[in-house]
Amino acid sequence: MIFPKALKIGDTVGLISASGATPPDKLKPAIECVEKLGLKVVVGETCQARHGYLAGTDQLRASDVNQMFNDSRIDGIFCIRGGYGATKILPLLDFDVIRANPKVFAGYSDVTALHIAINQKCGFVTYHTPMPSTEFIQQDMDEYSWDSFKQMVMATTCHDYLLKNPLGRSMTTLAAGQATGQLIGGNLTLVTASLGTPYEIDTKNKILFLEDIDETEHRVDRMLTQLKLAGKLDEAAGILLGAWTNCGPDNPKHPEYSLSLQTIFQEILVPLKKPIIMDLTCGHCLPTMSLPLGSTISLNTENQQIRVIE
Numbered sequence: 574m575i576f577p578k579a580l581k582i583g584d585t586v587g588l589i590s591a592s593g594a595t596p597p598d599k600l601k602p603a604i605e606c607v608e609k610l611g612l613k614v615v616v617g618e619t620c621q622a623r624h625g626y627l628a629g630t631d632q633l634r635a636s637d638v639n640q641m642f643n644d645s646r647i648d649g650i651f652c653i654r655g656g657y658g659a660t661k662i663l664p665l666l667d668f669d670v671i672r673a674n675p676k677v678f679a680g681y682s683d684v685t686a687l688h689i690a691i692n693q694k695c696g697f698v699t700y701h702t703p704m705p706s707t708e709f710i711q712q713d714m715d716e717y718s719w720d721s722f723k724q725m726v727m728a729t730t731c732h733d734y735l736l737k738n739p740l741g742r743s744m745t746t747l748a749a750g751q752a753t754g755q756l757i758g759g760n761l762t763l764v765t766a767s768l769g770t771p772y773e774i775d776t777k778n779k780i781l782f783l784e785d786i787d788e789t790e791h792r793v794d795r796m797l798t799q800l801k802l803a804g805k806l807d808e809a810a811g812i813l814l815g816a817w818t819n820c821g822p823d824n825p826k827h828p829e830y831s832l833s834l835q836t837i838f839q840e841i842l843v844p845l846k847k848p849i850i851m852d853l854t855c856g857h858c859l860p861t862m863s864l865p866l867g868s869t870i871s872l873n874t875e876n877q878q879i880r881v882i883e
Contacts, residue, residue, distance in 0.1 A: 574755065574867045574883070575697040577649075577675045580727045582611030584648035587641035588705060589617040590628035592683040593656020595706050597621075603653055603705035610723070612649075617641060620653050627658045634658065635665030638687070642674045643667075649726065652680025652687075654706045659686040660763065663772050668694045677726045680704050682786075682857065685759030688866045690772045692757065698867040700725045701759055701782075701855070708859060715739075717860040725863040736862060736870070736879040738854045744877035747838055750848030752811030753871040753882070756864060758782040760856075765796040768803050777808040780870055784815030784856030789823045790831045797841045806841075811848040811872050813879070814838065816856035848874045 580586070586607055595603075600621065604614050617637040622629030629637075641650045663686060675697040678687070681704065688699045702722050708714055717739045724734070738744055757774065758764055758781045767774045785793065800806050822831035832840075842849055850872060855862040869883035 574692070574869070575675050576868070577677045577697055580612065580649045580677050583613070585613040585615060585646055586649045586651050587615045587617055587644070587647045588620050588651055588653045589634075589637045589641055590619040590653050590656075591634050591638055591662055591687060592628065592652070592658040593626060593654055594623040594628045595620050595653055599706040599710060600653075602710040606709040607651065607705055610727070615647060626656065628656075631658075631661050631665060635662040638662065639667045639670055642671045642676060647676065649677030649679070652684045652704055654704050655680065655682030655684055657683055659683045660766055663687075663690055663770075666690070671695050679726055682760050683763060685763035686767065686772070688759055689757070689764070689767055689774050692867040693772075693775055698865050701864040701866050702726065703861055703863070708861065711859065713859060715860045721861070721863040725865055734881050736864070736881065738852075738862065739860045742854050743852065744850050745852045746874040746877060747814070747849040747851045748843050748845070748847060749874045750811070750846075751871070751873045751875075752780060752848045753869065754779045754810040756780050756782060756866055756868055756870045759784070759866065761785040761793065761796050762788065765799055768799065768805075774805065776805045778810050780811045780813060780872060781805070781809040782813040782815060782853075782855070782864060784817065785820055786818040786857035788820050790821060790834055790837060791823065793817070793820055793834060794832065794837045794841070797837065801841055806845055806847075809847060812842060812845075812850075813853055813872065814849065814851035815853040816858040816861075818857040848872055850874055850877055850879065
C-alpha cells in the first residue's frame with residue numbers, strides 16, 4: 574500500500590461532499606477551520622449543491638471526486654461531511670485516475686464506501702478522520718482530536734507509532750490474542766452495504782474496524798450477523814470496535830426486551846476466537862482518533878497496544 578505524500582503548510586486541499594448536502598451556514602466556518610491548519614482551500618461544487626438529501630446529483634458528486642484527484646494543483650481531499658450517497662457514485666468514479674494520483678483523502682461515516690473502494694482498487698492509504706463541516710467547527714473539538722488528525726494527514730513519518738486513546742479512556746480486551754494485518758473498515762452500516770456488490774469489502778487476514786451511530790441494538794446484531802454469514806468475520810485476522818453512539822434498545826423504557834451491545838459482541842464476535850479490542854475512542858464521538866485505513870497494523874490485546882508498522 575502506498576502512503577500518500579503528507580500535507581504541509583501551504584498545500585492546497587479540495588473540499589467535497591460525496592454524500593449529503595452541506596448546510597449553507599456551515600460552509601464558511603468549515604473553510605476557516607481548514608485554513609487555520611495553514612492549508613489553502615478549493616471548494617468543490619458539491620459543497621454548495623443540493624439534490625434532495627444529496628450534495629448534488631450522482632454525476633456531480635462523482636465528477637467532484639474525479640476532478641479533485643485529477644487536478645495536480647490539489648494536494649489533498651477532505652470530505653466536508655457524511656450523510657448518505659457515497660455508495661451511489663462508486664460506478665461513476667474513474668479509479669484509473671484516482672490510482673494514478675494518490676493523495677491524502679480524509680473523512681468517515683458514509684465516506685467508508687469510498688475508503689473501501691479506494692483502498693482495494695487503487696492501493697493507497699486513506700484516512701478515517703473528523704470532517705470540516707461537522708466536528709471541525711464544533712467549539713469542543715479538542716486537542717487530542719486535532720493532534721490525531723494532524724498526525725495522520727500532516728505527519729512527517731508514516732510508520733511505527735501507536736494508536737492510543739485519550740488519557741483516562743481505556744481500551745478493553747474482548748477476546749485475547751495478537752494479530753497483524755491491513756487496517757480496513759469504518760462504519761458498520763456502510764461495510765455491510767458493500768456485500769454483494771463489485772465493491773465488497775475484503776477482510777481476509779485483515780484487521781476490521783467497526784463503529785456506528787443511531788442504530789438500535791437489534792440492527793447492530795442483524796448487520797454483524799450478516800457479516801458473519803458472509804464469512805467476513807471469520808476471514809478477518811482481528812477486530813477493533815470503536816464508538817457506538819446512540820446505539821441502544823428500541824424501547825429505552827424496557828431494555829430487558831433487548832440485548833446489550835456487550836451481549837451481542839460476546840455472542841457473535843467472541844466465538845470467532847480472534848483478537849478483539851473494543852472501546853477505541855473513534856467514530857461519531859469527540860474526542861476521536863484518526864485512523865490510517867489500508868496501513869498495516871499489529872494489535873496485542875494483552876496491553877491493548879495497536880501499532881502502525883508500515
